[in-house]
Amino acid sequence: MNLDIDFVLPHWLYWAVLALLPLVVMFCVDRSFRRGAVVSGGDTAEIPAEAPVERYHPPGNVFTAVSDSISGFFGRYVAYWSMIAPFAYTYEVLVRYAFNSPTNWVHESMTLMFGMQYLIAGAFALREGGHVRVDILYQRARPLTKAALDLLTSVFFFIFTLGLVATGWKFFSQSVSDTFFFGSSYANETSFTEWAIEFYPVKFMLFFGALLLLMQGIAQLIRDLQTFRHYRACERQGRGFAHLLVALGAVLAAWMVFEIVNISVTDYQSLAGSLENSLSSVGIGGLTLVMFSSLMVVLVAGLPLAFVTGGLGVAFLYLVGDQAMLNLMPSRIFPMMTNYQLSAIPLFIFMAAVLEKAGIIEELFDTVYKWMGGLKAGLAIATIIASTLLAAMVGVIGAAVVTMGLIALPAMLKRNYDPEIAIGSIMAGGTLGILIPPSILAIIYGVIAQQSVGELYLGSLIPGLLLAGMYALYCWLRGTINPKMAPPMPVEDRVDTGEKLRLLRNMLAPIVLVILVLGIIFTGIATPVEAAGIGTFGALVVAAMHRRLTWANLHAACMTTLVASAMVMWIIFGASIFVGFYILQGGQDFVQALISGAGLGPYGVLAVMMILLIALGMFLDWVGILLLAVPIFVPLIQPLSFDGLLGLPGVGAGDVSLWFGVIYLVNMQMSFLSPPFGYALFYIKGVCPPHITMAQIFRSSLPFLGIQGVGLLLVILFPALITYLPNLVYG
Incomplete structure (x- = not known):
């Protein structure tokens, strides 16, 4: 059949569906649970299940409660977007083969929708413990040492998220208009297809998702501090190593704050004592050793993989390059979040x-x-x-x-x-x-x-x-x-x-x-x-x-999907920065020359x-x-x-x-x-x-x-x- 269907989804309807549908689903799900609905089946999430362990649960405070509520609301909000995609793709295949009327807007709308979902879901996955960590030494450490490691490695988390918040805002602002934001821009940037959807709401989610993640990370830091104080009071022996780790974390945090000041007040001339561009003279062999050694050290310390690679990637962008190179962050993440x-x-x-x-x-x-x-x-x-x-x-x-x-x-x-x-x-x-x-x-x-x-x-x-x-x-x-x-x-x-x-x-x-x-x-x-x-x-x-x-089962399926896909995608985001920078510095050629030069067939x-x-x-x-x-x-x-x-x-x-x-x-x-x-x-x-x-x-x-x-x-x-x-x- 060659019945031409010319329907193209209006932009206003697309944004209206994304904004209003989750609220409707929330109402139906909550009413279903109030009426006694239960979730059938188990859990298919991509998160290793752990045997229940008796451990201290920090009480938090008002800020942690507010952060948890915000992350929970937005996580649940975007989780229900997953219900749209099956109908959209089925429609596309139907009109393409039954009516010879292929679309571009279906693919583009769903790709952008999932890209926004990944970014906003990062904070919810952090709240739920969904980001995978490599528990090599961390899992075997004493509770006080674990708490100290959490405080130490959180510095790399904040390096990553603060860098993403700052560069994400600039990335977003350049896609809107010079009338409202400073700097050169692609005013009112749109996609290159005939649908021509505006990109600035999508790019805003890069900033907004990083902001949610930063807020949830601060809440986690508060809990880590409470946990450290609790176990320090309980464990009277062997506290010196834990105190050393916390002191090292404080030094790293002070360095991070100083470099933030350096970025804020300078453009081309660094402040005295800044480490900006300090590793620029290191060859690719030495850089390989430094980058991957530090990666292994931070990994075994228990920080989730997404933030290990992301945080170290940002640090090396700054240490080998300069503050301008930090703008590579969103340019590496955006193609991944919008990859069809x-x-x-x-x-x-x-x-x-x-x-x-x-x-x-x-x-x-x-x-x-x-x-x-x-x-x-x-x-x-x-x-x-x-x-x-x-x-x-x-x-x-x-x-x-x-x-x-x-x-x-x-x-x-x-x-x-x-x-x-x-x-x-x-x-x-x-x-x-x-x-x-x-x-x-x-x-x-x-x-x-x-x-x-x-x-x-x-x-x-x-x-x-x-x-x-x-x-x-x-x-x-x-x-x-x-x-x-x-x-x-x-x-x-x-x-x-x-x-x-x-x-x-x-x-x-x-x-x-x-x-x-x-x-x-x-x-x-x-x-x-x-x-x-x-x-x-x-x-x-x-x-x-x-x-x-049932609404209860749909809710459970959506939340499982959200946490599992966010875990995978945030690892991709973090690793794309680390690996992308290494390849940019010639790492790929170095490894290839190393292996091919070994004389192996x-x-x-x-x-x-x-x-x-x-x-x-x-x-x-x-x-x-x-x-x-x-x-x-x-x-x-x-x-x-x-x-x-x-x-x-x-x-x-x-x-x-x-x-x-x-x-x-x-x-x-x-x-x-x-x-x-x-x-x-x-x-x-x-x-x-x-x-x-x-x-x-x-x-x-x-x-x-x-x-x-x-x-x-x-x-x-x-x-x-x-x-x-x-x-x-x-x-």
Whole structure:
């Protein structure tokens, strides 16, 4: 049909919907809770669950209460924006293919909406403890030392947020008009599409989000001070080290205040004693050592990764360059917050949360268990199969581990499974979300490496299914060799074929949803972002079919989406400053020259990269590794020729980028299971019974970590496992 639809969303209507819809949803949600509504399901957030720990809760004061209320209100306000996107993207695909009337305004409006959401959500995520920190030494410190470390590292948080507030205001003001603001500007700046939406409200959110984050950070600082005073009074021994840390923090804070004064009163001539431009003469080798050494030190001190990289990035902008270079901050963040492909992240997380609240995941596991339970180690195999299907539904890396841990672990322990088989199968199955489309990691990799996300999805499908099969085979072998470790389902619990078919019929809707989402990506009918929007719309339909589409569940899904996507995006914002500055100083060329100058062949260079990624995976989270390593590794790997090992076929020159991208994804699976700080280890710890120790969890990860290593070797030796499907579909 060629019915031309000329509707273009008016600007006033767009801003009115964003302003008023959350208020309407708030009213409906609050009324629903007042009438006794409850949230069904668990939590699919991308935040490692922690075992409950008895700890001091600082009382705060009026300022902390006000800050919490403001952050909570605005966080909830923008969280409900996620409900708009499924309908908008479904409309776009419908009018494009049914009426041959494609739009630009749908994509642009949703991209800008999510960009504003990321910025405002940062303060709410901080309030909820949603920003991921690397708990290497911090977690093992005494309470007084932890409190002192919090005070010390908060300086880097304030360096980042104060820099973002100042430069964000200038960035915003230049997009409005010279009539009201000083300095040169692009007066009333608009987008370059025919929709021509004004950019200044979007750019204002960069300043406003930083201001909210600053206010919440001050509230957190007040609580940290109260916590420090509390533990100082409780702990009479060993207080000297804590006092030393606080004194160091005070010195750093005084330096920060002095440099703020320097920036405020000077333009080209620094005040005496200022460190502005003090590292300008340091070569790239020394700068590499200083930057990454300081990164490791601050990371292990427990500051969330987003503020470690952001704060250090701002500090080095100032120390190596000058105050004018600080204006790079918003120019690095704005392209990320308005990146079209990154919009798929909150959409897939929202899809995961809606399906989980609808009870689909629990039904999925029950169905697979009834089908596979008669096999030896059938329950562990069912867990891996269910995790594979779950990965194909949601693409959220932590969702499968936490959810299957809540559902499958009690069932296996009840049936006398060896805890290490039970825990290992859940963790390994959960990591499949990195490879099985629609992987969120693949989306971010595609953006950073400028690689087609659709090709990455097709390239990772066979390796993902191969690893799932290897996990299942290992569990079956263990159950066959020693049935007591993984006994089959008791005869009395088994069901006949008719009951199995009935259970399968209940899963028809989510299975169709998976086929729909992946099908429109692989066939090129829609982009991954549009597919995510359609999938989320389908998840809402599935939830309605299961009578779980309630205001309470929608609220919970929106809040889960907000915290998880804010965590990911703020890490991207912080790391883009740190890594962007390092590359600007010639860091990429330096690392490339260092590796290529070692005299290693192409496969030797690849081996060095894999070892570095595995090592980083023991300490950093997947987003941090990606943003630190990929911008440096990809340009180095692209011109190399991989002619094959052991007489096996090599990789075509045009396939090297895709091949390396999927190898990278396989490697990142290992990072989730790598002791001592793999994230899956802590995801599962949060849902394990108290008698399961971290030592048992570490041991349970090792066999599956070995299988992942074998899988990594296979995709390196047999590149066709990666390149066959993309070449078949895309030629």
